[in-house]
């Protein structure tokens with residue numbers, strides 16, 4: 815993963831504003847501003863890899879054209895529900911019972927079909943309505959800021975362009991991470 819650490823401009827703007835307002839700023843980095851909460855000037859921004867959708871890029875158009883949306887959704891939902899039920903039955907019985915394995919495979923099968931529908935909806939152009947139209951472009955970026963309560967706010971930005979009409983969609987995904995439990999670089 816390529817990492818590029820940059821100073822966060824939005825924090826700087828806030829610091830400058832504080833200066834104009836006449837607040838006293840104590841310290842430079844990780845500045846503590848009087849009359850305000852502690853500002854952690856430690857945001858980082860870095861490029862991440864594009865999504866690897868090879869599996870669904872190949873499978874989704876094939877299944878949607880072969881079966882149609884309704885059937886794919888029906889198989890996905892039905893298989894997932896049966897999988898759950900079968901797994902519950904398997905858990906009650908002796909270990910490694912056939913129901914447990916059957917449930918496990920039905921569940922995976924169901925999730926793949928639901929993934930196909932999700933991929934279909936995500937890649938349908940909002941402008942020209944063509945199917946499987948959006949492709950990821952540019953360098954996706956991730957920005958992380960540590961909040962005063964120690965959590966990390968992560969924003970991932972990805973851009974997609976319709977290969978038919980050129981419509982561009984910018985998607986931002988926000989996530990809050992507790993570094994003590996599940997933070998991984």
Ligand SMILES: [Zn+2]
Nearest residue numbers: 939942976979
């Ligand atoms: Zn389009």
